[in-house]
Amino acid sequence: MKNMNDSKCVRRPLVADHIQSLPKSGIRRFFDLVNTMDDVISLGVGEPDFTTPWTIRETGIFSLEKGHTSYTSNLGTPALRREICRYVEENYHVKYDPKNECIVTIGVSEALDIAMRALVNPGDEVIYTEPCFVSYPAEIRMAHGVPVVVETYAKDGFALDPEILLRKITPKSRALLLNFPCNPTGAVMSRENLEKVAEIAVEHDLIVLTDEIYSELLYEGEHVSIASLPGMRERTIFLHGFSKAFAMTGWRVGYACGPREIIDAMMKVHQYSIMCASTMAQEAALEALRNGTKSMQQMRDSYHERRDLMVNGFNRIGLECLMPKGAFYAFPSIRSTGLSSTEFAEELLKAEKVAVVPGSAFGACGEGFVRCCYAASAEDIIEAVNRMEHFLATLKR
Incomplete structure (x- = not known):
C-alpha cells in the first residue's frame, strides 16, 4: 500500500473549483478592518438601525x-x-395560491439560492444588473450558471436600460435577475421601462427573478412589480422578505412566490438542505404582516428624512450624489478626488473614522462611487458628512 504522505502522491484540491474561484464579499473584507478600530461612524452595513417592533418580538417570545x-x-x-x-x-397586484405557489425561506438570500439551483443548468447564462448586491454573481456561479452583466449608469439614474439588456441576450440566456429598489444605488424602475423589459423577457423566453426586498422603502413615485405586468406572472419568481421593511434581519425569514412548477422544484432543494424556516420566526413574521404596517411606515418616514439630510450634505461638500428613490443607500461619486473607491474608503476610515463601502464591491461599474447607508442617526450622518468634508479639504492641500 502506498504511503499517503509520500511526496510522489498527488492530492486533489480540497475545495471544489467553482467555490475556490469565488471572491470573498468586498463588504465583509472591508469591515474586518473596521472591526479593529474604535469610535468609527459606520455608514456601511446595510441594516436597519431600528430594533424589531415590540409586537413582533413579543409574538416570537x-x-x-x-x-x-x-x-x-x-x-x-x-x-x-x-x-x-x-x-x-x-400590495403588488399579483395573486398566488398559498397551497403551492409560495415558499417560506431563510431570508430572501436562501430564496434566491434555491431559485437559481432549481432553474439553472450548467452553462446557462443569467443576466443581472450592476452595481448590484454582492451575492448575485456568486449565487449564479454556485448554481453552475454564467453571470452576464448589464451595466447601469448614473446618467440613467442607475435604472436598467432595455436597449442594453437586449444586446446582452444570447441563445444561452436563461434568466434575468432584477433588484429594484436597488442595493447599492437606491435606483427604481419606471413602469414604462419595466414594461419594455417584460416584453423582452416574453420575446426571449427568459425567467425573471425579481428581488423586491426594499420595495416598501420607496420615497417617490410608485413601485411596480414586474410580476404584475402582462405575460409575466407565469415566468417570474417574486422574492421578498422581512429584514428591511420590518427591521427583522436577524430573524432570517424570506419567501418566494411563483408558478407552481417552479415553487415545487425550489421546495425540493429547500427540503433537502434546510427543511424549514424557524417556527418562532415564522410566527413573528405573521405578526409583522398582520400588525406591523404602522411601525414600518414610521421607519420609512425616518429613512426619508435621513436620506435628504445625507444626500444634500454630500452635494454641499462636493460629492455629486443622485437622490435615491428607494432602499436606504446613497451612492455618491468620489471620482473628483482622483482616488479609487477602495483607496477613498480606506483613507477616509483611517483619517476620519468614517466607514463607507467601496463601490467596486458591487461590481466593476461601481468603481468611482461609495455606498453609504443612511440607516444611521441624524447626528451620526451630520458628523460623518462634516468629517468627510474635512477629509476632502486635506486631499486638496
Whole structure:
C-alpha cells in the first residue's frame, strides 16, 4: 500500500473549483478592518438601525413560551403562506395560491439560492444588473450558471436600460435577475421601462427573478412589480422578505412566490438542505404582516428624512450624489478626488473614522462611487458628512 504522505502522491484540491474561484464579499473584507478600530461612524452595513417592533418580538417570545418548537411544513406554516399571498396581492397586484405557489425561506438570500439551483443548468447564462448586491454573481456561479452583466449608469439614474439588456441576450440566456429598489444605488424602475423589459423577457423566453426586498422603502413615485405586468406572472419568481421593511434581519425569514412548477422544484432543494424556516420566526413574521404596517411606515418616514439630510450634505461638500428613490443607500461619486473607491474608503476610515463601502464591491461599474447607508442617526450622518468634508479639504492641500 502506498504511503499517503509520500511526496510522489498527488492530492486533489480540497475545495471544489467553482467555490475556490469565488471572491470573498468586498463588504465583509472591508469591515474586518473596521472591526479593529474604535469610535468609527459606520455608514456601511446595510441594516436597519431600528430594533424589531415590540409586537413582533413579543409574538416570537410567546411562540417559545407556548412550546411551538417543532418543524413546520417544508413550504412554511399555512397561516404565514396565506398572509404572504394576501399581502402580495394587496400590495403588488399579483395573486398566488398559498397551497403551492409560495415558499417560506431563510431570508430572501436562501430564496434566491434555491431559485437559481432549481432553474439553472450548467452553462446557462443569467443576466443581472450592476452595481448590484454582492451575492448575485456568486449565487449564479454556485448554481453552475454564467453571470452576464448589464451595466447601469448614473446618467440613467442607475435604472436598467432595455436597449442594453437586449444586446446582452444570447441563445444561452436563461434568466434575468432584477433588484429594484436597488442595493447599492437606491435606483427604481419606471413602469414604462419595466414594461419594455417584460416584453423582452416574453420575446426571449427568459425567467425573471425579481428581488423586491426594499420595495416598501420607496420615497417617490410608485413601485411596480414586474410580476404584475402582462405575460409575466407565469415566468417570474417574486422574492421578498422581512429584514428591511420590518427591521427583522436577524430573524432570517424570506419567501418566494411563483408558478407552481417552479415553487415545487425550489421546495425540493429547500427540503433537502434546510427543511424549514424557524417556527418562532415564522410566527413573528405573521405578526409583522398582520400588525406591523404602522411601525414600518414610521421607519420609512425616518429613512426619508435621513436620506435628504445625507444626500444634500454630500452635494454641499462636493460629492455629486443622485437622490435615491428607494432602499436606504446613497451612492455618491468620489471620482473628483482622483482616488479609487477602495483607496477613498480606506483613507477616509483611517483619517476620519468614517466607514463607507467601496463601490467596486458591487461590481466593476461601481468603481468611482461609495455606498453609504443612511440607516444611521441624524447626528451620526451630520458628523460623518462634516468629517468627510474635512477629509476632502486635506486631499486638496
